[in-house]
Amino acid sequence: MSIIEAFIFGLVQGITEFLPVSSTAHIVITQMIFGYTFPGLAFEIYLHLASILAVMIYFRRDIVDVVTGFFKFFVDRSKENKVHFYFGIYIIVATGITGGLGLVLKDVVGETMKTPYFIAAALTVTGLALIFIERFHKYGSRTEKDMTFKDSIIVGLGQTLAVLPGISRSGATLIAALLVGLSRDTAVRYSFLLVIPVILGSSVLAIDELGSGMFSSIGAPALIVSFISTFIFSWLGIVWLIEFLKKSKLFYFAIYCFVVAILVALFINPDTIMDI
Template sequence: MSLIEAIIFGIVQGISEFLPISSTAHIVITQLLFGYSFPGLAFEIFLHLASVLAVMLYFWRDIWQVAAGFCRFIVKRKDSDKTMFNFGVYILIATFITGALGYLFSDFVGESMKTPVVIATALALTGVALIFIERVHRTGNKTPDTMTKIDAVIIGLVQTLAVLPGISRSGATLVAALIRGLDRDTAVRYSFLLAIPVILGSTLLGIGDVTMEIIDYIGPLNLIVSFIISFIFSILGIIWLIDFLKKSRLIYFAVYCFLLAAFVLVYIDLNTVMEV
C-alpha cells in the first residue's frame, strides 16, 4: 500500500463512519477499486478505532454527563440524575442486543457477504429507509426524559442490521430512533453515543485479526497515517453532519446511496465479472 492510498483509506473511513451511508461499504468499495484484499477485519478495526476516539473527544461532555448521572443515581438515588441513568441504561440495552446478535451472526456475515451485489442492495435499502423517514414518518418529540426501554430494544435490533456491508449503522439507528418518536436532536445524540461501545466492542472481538503479517502487508507508517487521517476526518464528519441535519434533510443521503449502489453494480460488479 502506498502512502497516498493510506491517506485515501483514512479519508474514506473518517467521512463515512458517522454519515448514514455505511463506512464498511465505502472501505470495501475502496479496496475493490484499488485491488486490495485485506485478510480479516484488522485494517477496518484499526480505522474504526480512530473514529471512535474522535466521537469520544467530541462528545466528552455528554459522556461525562451520562456516566456521572448514571453512577450518582446508583449511589444517591436522586431524581435529578434519573434521566441520565435511564439514558445510560438505554445505551447498554441497545449495545447488549447488537453485540449478542452480532456475535451470533458473525460467522454467517463474513467475507462472502462483501460482494458488489450485496453491498449495492444494502445501500439501496438504506436509501429507501432514509426516504421513508423523511417523506412518510412524522417527526417525534421524545427526549431522554421520555424514552423507554422498548425504544432501546428496537434500536438495538435494527442496529444489528449494520453487520451487512452497505447498511449504515448510524443510518439504521437514526431511522429506528426517529420511527420510535425521538426528536431529531435526541436521535442524533443517542446514535453517536451508542457508536462508542459498539465500535469498541467490535474492536475487542476482532483484535485477534491483528497480526504482524497484516501490519507488514499494509506498512507501519501507512497504518499510523491512515489512523491519524481517519481521526481528523471523523471529527470533521461529526461536526458537518450535526450542522447539516439542523438545516437539511436525510433524503440527500438517500440519493447518494442510490447513486453509489448503481455505481457498484454497473462499474465494480461488471469489472469483477469480466476479471473472472
C-alpha cells in the same frame, strides 16, 4: 500500502463512518479501486478505533455526564441523575442486543454477502428507509428523559442490521430512533454514543488480529497516516452531519445511496470483489 492509499482509506472511513451511507460499502469499493486486499480485519478495526477516538473527544462532556450520573444515581436519586442512569441503561440494552445478535449472525453473513449486487441492494434499502422516515413519518419530540426500554430494544435491533454490508450503522440507528418518536437531536446523540461500545466491543473480540502482522504487512508510516486521516475526517464528519441535520434533510443521503448503488451494480466486478 502507500502513504497516499493510507490517507485515502482514512478519508473514506472517517467521512462515511457516521454518515447514513455505509462505511463498509465504501471501504470495499475503495479496495476495489486500488486492487488492495486487507490482511484480515485488523486494519478495518484499527481505522474504526480512530473514528471512535474522534467521537469520544467530541462527545466527552456527554460521556462524562452519562457515566457520572449513572453511578451517582445509586447515591443521589435526583431527576438529573435518573435521566443519565436510564440513558446509560438504554445504551447498554441496545449494545447488548446488537452484540448478541451480531455474534449469531456473524457466520451467516460472512464474506459471502460482500458482492456488488448485495451491497447495491442494501444501499437501496438504506436509501428507501431514509426517504420513508423523512417523507412519511412525523418527527417526534421525545428526549432522553422520555425514553423507554422499548425504544432501546428497537434501536438495538435496527443497529444489528448493520452487520449486512451496505446497511449503514449510523443510518439504521438514526432511522430506528426517529421511528420510535425521538427528537432529531436526541436520535443523533443516541446514535453517536451507541457506536462507542459497539466498536470497542468488536475490537476486543478481534484483538488477536491486531498485532505485529498488521505492521509488517501495511507498514508503520501508512498506519500512522491512516489513523490520523481517519481521526480528522471522522471529526469533520461528526461536526458536518450535526450541522447538516439542523438545516437539511435525510432525503439527500437517500439520493446519494441510490447513485452509489447504481454505480456499484454497474461497474464493480463480482469476481474481483469476492476475492476481497
